[in-house]
Amino acid sequence: MVEPLAEQPIEASRDPAADASVTVGSKKFTESVILGDALTLLLADAGFEVKHQSALGGTRILWGALLAGEIDVYPEYSGTLLREILADQRLYGLDALRAELAARGVVMSAPLGFENTYAVAVTAETAQRLGLETISDLRGHPDIRFGFSNEFLDRGDGWPGLKRRYRLPQTRVQGLDHDLAYRGIASSRIDATVVYTTDAEIERYRLKQLADDLGYFDDYQAVLLYRNDLMQREPGAVALLQRFEGAISEPVMAELNGMVKLDGASEQEAAAQLLADRFGLEVEVERKGLWQRLLERTLQHLGLVSVSLTAAILVAVPLGIVAARRPRLGQLLLGLTGVLQTVPSLALFVFLIPLLGIGWLPSVAALFIYSLLPIVRNTHAGLVDIPRPIRESADVIGLTPNARLRLVELPLAARSILAGIKTSAVLNVGTATLAALIGAGGYGQPILTGIRLDDTALIMQGAVPAALLALAFQGLFELGERWVVPRGLRLRPAAA
Missing domain, CATH: 3.40.190.10 (Periplasmic binding protein-like II)
Known part of the structure; x- marks a missing residue:
């Protein structure tokens, strides 16, 4: 290791009792x-x-x-x-x-x-085979497959400008995570990628950095x-x-x-x-055991899912009831929740940052939005599929619309509503792993870190508990069905 810098001891000019x-x-x-x-x-x-x-x-x-x-x-x-x-x-x-x-x-x-600048890199074998020394040399090889980070594909100093500066003819260009690009080039799925010049993988995978002969990349x-x-x-x-x-x-x-x-x-x-x-400063690094980390991530993930799913149930079931009672408004509500569902999940998390900041709040808001459609749609479908004679019978015995909803329609539609809630719960648990990207923690943290470090065991520390949590939520609502749905509606007719 290098010798410590010959500088004055590091001190902070503050009152230790201050709230910093x-x-x-x-x-x-x-x-x-x-x-x-x-x-x-x-x-x-x-x-x-x-x-x-x-x-x-x-x-x-x-x-x-x-x-x-x-x-x-x-x-x-x-x-x-x-x-x-x-x-x-x-x-x-x-x-x-x-x-x-x-x-x-x-x-x-x-x-x-x-x-730490960008550099276009290929394997040493590819460079020798094709005679590649500079980025300009790539012009003579239009079939080379590029794999760039998704951010680099759209950056102002990324692929579009690089392609224009060097007049590169390549069209086989795909976006992927920066760290996964090294796997791709090692397995010959791609031929060239962009690296950070301080990346340790450059030496590990024996990559050759092509000279930026037209000076595209800044300092x-x-x-x-x-x-x-x-x-x-x-x-x-x-x-x-x-x-x-x-x-x-x-x-x-x-x-x-x-x-x-x-x-x-x-x-x-x-x-x-x-x-x-x-x-020359010795600091203590906090080391958490596997079970301590698992408990912490479980509480974070469970908090995200339970709050967002509960809020979605409280909002979506009434929306489904309104959609069933007012057909024209219902089509609008179903269409709106359907459109929200089509927004890519990662994009929705990012869209909410300017409004709600980073961390827990925008994550819960995004998960709430993604949980609406299955519950609204299943509530609507369960209510409108109730046979008309049953509705008419309720009217004949003098039930008010609200009493008919509470005593007849909701019990009959309960299985459909719970099916929508179970679907939302499973989707919610999976989507919540993306919340780690904006600082909300949960099971997504080890998954993202494992991808970055090419560590399958670390990925599994997030993926397996997330799958088990989804199964736990599904089982919980299966038990809830026994309590909510009347026994007679749960019985299946015997086979003839």
Whole structure:
């Protein structure tokens, strides 16, 4: 390991008794999580109350969360700021960038000391076989299959601009998770991908980075972005954050990435190693056992599902009743809930961030919306399918419409309504795994981390409990059916 920097001891200029709170964010790739954990451990060691919203998602989610005050600081890259976040401003240089950010209430630190830019990479075997040295060489091989991260496919500094600059003829381009692209290139499912230059997998998979001979990719200096009001609220915290400036070299960052991606260390352990090597600071890393982590994730997931599903039942059943009693309005309600169901689940989570922020609240709101359609539709179908003679009999004995609904129609439609609720519950449990992308935790956390680290066992720590929870909810409503549905309606006629 490298020797500690010869600097003054790290101190925080704050009253330990003060109520301090700092929220750190990080993107959903290993390097960003390591840096986020390093910031978190350093602040916590100095006595600050600090929370790390780890692996929140892509660039736009983190940027939006920073502007909205959902997070106070997160690691970013100068090229991303210039070419993606503030691309419409046509800025040049760090000074212009810093001034534009300041106008938005955001402070950019000096570079942390390393650059992590994009590079187009192929396997060494592919490079030798096709004679590839530069990105321009790809023009002579239109059949090459590209696999890029979904974010890179649409970024201002991503594939569209790269294709135009180099006049690349390739059309076989697919989007996938950045970390899964390495699996794809190793298994020969794709021929080329875009890597981050500090990725540990470059060496692991013996990839060759093609020279950017037309200079498309900008410098991507690692920096910290933090809110200007953090300087006013917690100047001591900002002073600690500034100690990272110029403290991390590219080899050091690549080594830390390798600790996690290749050696199986946790991001917190890599972050603690960074603090020890660069600052001579020994911090304790909290290590939770498997069962403790499982209990924590179960409570988080159960909270998301139970609250959103309960709210959906309370809203959707009355909507289904209204839809059955008023046919024209009913078609509108069924159509509206159907349209909401067609919105991609991940997009719905992101759409709600500007309104509700990140974390638990937008996750519950999104899951509530996704739970409506099966319950509304089944309630409507169960009521309208009741034979007319039964309705007329209820009217003949003098039941009011509300009494007829309570005593006759709802009991007869109960099985259909419960079937809709069971369907919503199963869908809700599965969809809730995406809530980890916006900081709500649950079973999605180990699934996303396992995908990022190529760790099947970690993926199973989220996938298996999620499946068991879905079965538990289904069994719970099966038992509820025995209590809600009259016994006579549950009996099936004997076979002839």
